[in-house]
Amino acid sequence: MIPKAFDYCRPKTLPEAISLLQQHGDAAKILSGGESLIPMMKMRLAQPEYLIDINQISGLEYIKEEDGYLKIGALTREADLEASDLIRSKYPLILDTAFSIADPQVRNLATVGGNLAHGDPANDHPATMLALNAEVVATGPNGERSIPIKEFFVSLFTTALQPNEILTEIRIPAPPAKSGGAYFKLERKVGDFATVGVAAQVAVDAKGVCQQAGIGLTNAGGTPIKAEKAEEFLRGKPLDDGNISQAASLAADDAHPSSDLRGPAEYKISMVRELTKRALTKAVNRASQER
Amino acid sequence: MTTKRAVDITVKVNGKEHFAAVEPRLLLVHFIREHLALTGTHIGCDTTNCGACTVLLDGRAVKSCTLFTVQADGRELRTIEGVGNSSALHPLQEGFKEKHGLQCGFCTPGMIMSACALLEKKPHPTEEDIRWGISGNLCRCTGYQNIVKAVQYAAEKMSASASQA
Numbered sequence: 001m002i003p004k005a006f007d008y009c010r011p012k013t014l015p016e017a018i019s020l021l022q023q024h025g026d027a028a029k030i031l032s033g034g035e036s037l038i039p040m041m042k043m044r045l046a047q048p049e050y051l052i053d054i055n056q057i058s059g060l061e062y063i064k065e066e067d068g069y070l071k072i073g074a075l076t077r078e079a080d081l082e083a084s085d086l087i088r089s090k091y092p093l094i095l096d097t098a099f100s101i102a103d104p105q106v107r108n109l110a111t112v113g114g115n116l117a118h119g120d121p122a123n124d125h126p127a128t129m130l131a132l133n134a135e136v137v138a139t140g141p142n143g144e145r146s147i148p149i150k151e152f153f154v155s156l157f158t159t160a161l162q163p164n165e166i167l168t169e170i171r172i173p174a175p176p177a178k179s180g181g182a183y184f185k186l187e188r189k190v191g192d193f194a195t196v197g198v199a200a201q202v203a204v205d206a207k208g209v210c211q212q213a214g215i216g217l218t219n220a221g222g223t224p225i226k227a228e229k230a231e232e233f234l235r236g237k238p239l240d241d242g243n244i245s246q247a248a249s250l251a252a253d254d255a256h257p258s259s260d261l262r263g264p265a266e267y268k269i270s271m272v273r274e275l276t277k278r279a280l281t282k283a284v285n286r287a288s289q290e291r
Numbered sequence: 292m293t294t295k296r297a298v299d300i301t302v303k304v305n306g307k308e309h310f311a312a313v314e315p316r317l318l319l320v321h322f323i324r325e326h327l328a329l330t331g332t333h334i335g336c337d338t339t340n341c342g343a344c345t346v347l348l349d350g351r352a353v354k355s356c357t358l359f360t361v362q363a364d365g366r367e368l369r370t371i372e373g374v375g376n377s378s379a380l381h382p383l384q385e386g387f388k389e390k391h392g393l394q395c396g397f398c399t400p401g402m403i404m405s406a407c408a409l410l411e412k413k414p415h416p417t418e419e420d421i422r423w424g425i426s427g428n429l430c431r432c433t434g435y436q437n438i439v440k441a442v443q444y445a446a447e448k449m450s451a452s453a454s455q456a
């Protein structure tokens with residue numbers, strides 16, 4: 001499969017990349033890992049006139065804690081998350097998610113920024129970032145702005161990014177003591193997109209009462225879903241089996257999957273309920289083992 | 292239709308520098324097979340699933356059907372031709388031969404490139420590590436058992452010769 005011909009630009013700086021976007025508007029597309037964009041171009045579902053490869057822009061690949069946030073540069077690869085000691089020791093939800101994406105070759109190229117900017121509800125990081133209440137930093141002609149993740153996913157393949165903006169950073173508020181998270185994904189084979197997936201993040205107090213809860217759903221609707229009714233329900237309650245079950249049912253109420261090759265909608269809704277239970281239970285276990 | 296600019300690139304392939312002017316849309320796998328005539332890198336699915344097109348880009352395994360040649364500009368590639376040859380087999384190639392890690396052989400170059408990247412990161416992999424390391428490569432013939440054994444064979448041989456050195 002051969003993509004439609006295009007012109008290739010490889011800016012060295014962010015301002016240069018942004019001015020190329022301003023110049024070419026809708027005719028241009030950003031290239032990060034290319035693991036979603038190139039397959040779409042080969043199938044001619046995407047036919048950009050200009051491809052703006054941002055991989056030579058330095059300073060967009062990092063994982064660090066700063067000012068009360070975990071900050072992830074947009075060009076950070078899945079393989080870098082897997083290898084990061086910081087992610088391994090403190091952010092189990094992100095580690096689970098990175099491991100569940102595609103295969104080793106794809107993870108060597110695919111970026112966290114691209115995973116979110118693609119706006120695909122089948123991608124795994126959106127649910128995780130919804131559970132973690134992340135912020136997305138977009139850089140455009142007028143500088144930076146921060147977009148709460150809840151407002152980021154507008155519709156299928158459409159995000160709050162303007163055509164002249166580049167996603168440059170993902171910020172995750174530092175989790176309080178006794179926090180834990182987990183990602184559960186139902187897939188037909190290793191490396192497949194999710195039939196459905198559930199990301200859960202909780203913080204508990206010394207008595208095991210829920211202080212914060214975040215739940216995100218993968219491939220359970222036209223956009224990634226934040227299961228807010230379930231989150232709300234759990235806050236201030238002990239995280240016992242009964243409350244977890246009830247939260248799981250509330251999360252399933254928020255799922256609106258469609259029937260497709262991966263299964264009928266009814267089955268997917270049941271799986272959201274079950275995976276929410278499992279993800280919350282594991283998140284609580286991990287939280288209680290912390291400090 | 293406007294004509295699209297060709298781009299000048301320099302890429303080191305199996306230790307040798309190549310210069311070329313390529314159309315931006317030229318996929319890396321086509322450059323490797325058709326321009327460099329290195330046909331050991333295969334095209335199976337052409338949809339990023341099978342791993343037959345796996346090569347190492349700056350030491351990391353990638354699927355060359357899902358990369359434009361221009362993205363490899365200034366970088367280093369390793370293909371199956373750079374791993375060993377029929378008079379001096381790489382321990383992985385020897386392992387695939389000894390342990391019957393192939394039948395039709397279509398997946399083999401990609402399998403070996405993925406295994407190469409794995410052994411560089413993890414010289415003493417567990418069976419689980421090996422299965423995980425080749426999880427982006429499909430084999431329609433062998434059922435994977437002997438591929439795992441072939442990689443184990445290579446890991447043992449390579450660590451034995453490393454400890455002798």
Ligand SMILES: Cc1cc2nc3c(=O)[nH]c(=O)nc-3n(C[C@H](O)[C@H](O)[C@H](O)COP(=O)(O)OP(=O)(O)OC[C@H]3O[C@@H](n4cnc5c(N)ncnc54)[C@H](O)[C@@H]3O)c2cc1C
Nearest residue numbers: 030032033034035036037102110111114115117123124167
């Ligand atoms: C075989 C296969 C299996 C996969 N399985 C999974 C899976 O299980 N789970 C999963 O989550 N993903 C999966 N993916 C998708 C993969 O993770 C994608 O690569 C990822 O979603 C997009 O990241 P990228 O860096 O490759 O983005 P690209 O493909 O480069 O870009 C994707 C889109 O986002 C835009 N974009 C990229 N970066 C930016 C930026 N910084 N600012 C603004 N716009 C930007 C591009 O213009 C494009 O429209 C799979 C892909 C393949 C090929």
Ligand code: FES
Nearest residue numbers: 335336337342356
């Ligand atoms: S040909 Fe590239 S993954 Fe199958």
Ligand code: FES
Nearest residue numbers: 394396430431432
């Ligand atoms: S040996 Fe035939 S596909 Fe693997």
